[in-house]
Amino acid sequence: xxxxLLSAYDGASHRYWRQGLESAFPEYSWTxxxxxxxxxxxxxxxxxxxWLHAENDALRCNYDLIVATSMVDLATLKxxxxxxxxxxxxxxxxxxxxxxxxxxxxxxTLEPSMVNLYSALASNRILFNSRHNRDSFFQGADxxxxxxxxxxxxxxxxxxxxxSSIVPVPLADELKEYQAINQSESFTVDWNxxxxxxxxxxxxxxxxxxxxxxxxxxxxxxxxxxxxxxRRVEYRICVLGEEFRDSPSEFQTIKDDFRHRLVQAxxxxxxxxxxxxxxxxxxxxxxxxxxxxxxxxxxGIALGCVPVLPDRLSYLELVSSExxxxxxxxxxxxxxxxxxxxxxxxxxxxxxAPKVDHLFWRPMKAKYQREFKECxxxxxxxxx
Numbered sequence: 001x002x003x004x005l006l007s008a009y010d011g012a013s014h015r016y017w018r019q020g021l022e023s024a025f026p027e028y029s030w031t032x033x034x035x036x037x038x039x040x041x042x043x044x045x046x047x048x049x050x051w052l053h054a055e056n057d058a059l060r061c062n063y064d065l066i067v068a069t070s071m072v073d074l075a076t077l078k079x080x081x082x083x084x085x086x087x088x089x090x091x092x093x094x095x096x097x098x099x100x101x102x103x104x105x106x107x108x109t110l111e112p113s114m115v116n117l118y119s120a121l122a123s124n125r126i127l128f129n130s131r132h133n134r135d136s137f138f139q140g141a142d143x144x145x146x147x148x149x150x151x152x153x154x155x156x157x158x159x160x161x162x163x164s165s166i167v168p169v170p171l172a173d174e175l176k177e178y179q180a181i182n183q184s185e186s187f188t189v190d191w192n193x194x195x196x197x198x199x200x201x202x203x204x205x206x207x208x209x210x211x212x213x214x215x216x217x218x219x220x221x222x223x224x225x226x227x228x229x230x231r232r233v234e235y236r237i238c239v240l241g242e243e244f245r246d247s248p249s250e251f252q253t254i255k256d257d258f259r260h261r262l263v264q265a266x267x268x269x270x271x272x273x274x275x276x277x278x279x280x281x282x283x284x285x286x287x288x289x290x291x292x293x294x295x296x297x298x299x300g301i302a303l304g305c306v307p308v309l310p311d312r313l314s315y316l317e318l319v320s321s322e323x324x325x326x327x328x329x330x331x332x333x334x335x336x337x338x339x340x341x342x343x344x345x346x347x348x349x350x351x352x353a354p355k356v357d358h359l360f361w362r363p364m365k366a367k368y369q370r371e372f373k374e375c376x377x378x379x380x381x382x383x384x
Contacts, residue, residue, distance in 0.1 A: 006068040008047035011037025075118035091123035098140020125375040129293040130314040170364035207281035209240040217287030218250035223336035238264035279303040
């Protein structure tokens with residue numbers, strides 16, 4: 001089967017999914033078009049123009065199926081290329097722009113959300129990585145329709161519900177190689193780096209991993225660490241993630257004020273080292289205020305970390321309530337109390353991560369295969 005795979009903003013999480021998809025289906029003949037994961041406004045609105053210039057020949061070819069991320073302006077591409085207009089298409093939502101936080105101080109613009117909406121309407125099947133993502137997209141689209149003056153479908157979500165499914169981004173099968181890393185002689189990361197044990201107990205090891213941006217809750221992370229100090233909890237922490245020139249100031253405060261707790265700060269050069277840090281931690285802490293699936297948390301859980309997650313967003317779908325602390329969006333200090341209390345409770349009781357084996361690519365492949373087949377059947381194009 002010939003598949004055109006389109007990723008218009010091929011950042012880390014989108015690339016993770018795309019590469020996993022290609023690897024999981026070697027029997028397909030893939031044509032892959034990507035654009036780099038920066039210049040967001042231009043990427044989401046201008047990707048048809050970029051590909052019109054650079055990939056015209058590939059877009060004029062005939063395919064059995066199109067698989068596109070929600071960052072692709074699929075409606076425009078189908079208008080520009082009649083061959084694509086009649087090709088069955090799947091739109092995959094890693095996130096949706098109705099729910100995504102504003103990327104600029106001037107507030108959100110409507111265009112990214114409209115690209116999402118038109119692409120979903122132009123697709124035969126719509127896949128979401130979580131129920132939270134799907135529900136917030138439908139709610140955002142319906143809310144927008146109510147604000148428009150006339151000639152609007154009400155509710156627009158009714159046009160998309162039946163062709164939508166929830167199919168998470170699977171975990172890479174290579175993670176299984178690291179699940180027993182604590183017993184590996186080749187293990188190299190050092191939780192004792194710059195550490196001086198203040199108390200008598202063995203410090204609990206905490207991993208936090210996310211982009212160093214505001215929507216990942218650095219102010220909440222700082223508040224949790226301060227509360228752990230106040231409670232005299234013995235802990236070490238590695239704060240992993242990609243840094244940016246305008247990363248929030250809280251990360252520098254953490255570097256300056258918590259050198260006695262911090263064993264790693266920032267981006268690590270290799271995937272192997274990243275997995276080593278997660279595999280050797282006791283807990284995985286998240287403080288995110290926006291999360292559409294929680295891949296980093298799932299990787300940590302798969303590698304044996306006990307999750308400590310806020311009871312909001314997609315996290316409610318990942319784990320049971322015993323791993324969740326109270327979400328207090330309006331009161332960071334109160335939320336920090338709840339998170340620190342949960343961490344402290346794990347110090348003296350057995351730690352066991354929940355099972356996420358069903359989310360690896362091997363068991364998840366069948367779900368993707370069924371969706372692709374159903375897409376083709378809806379379009380009256382049988383697939384093998």
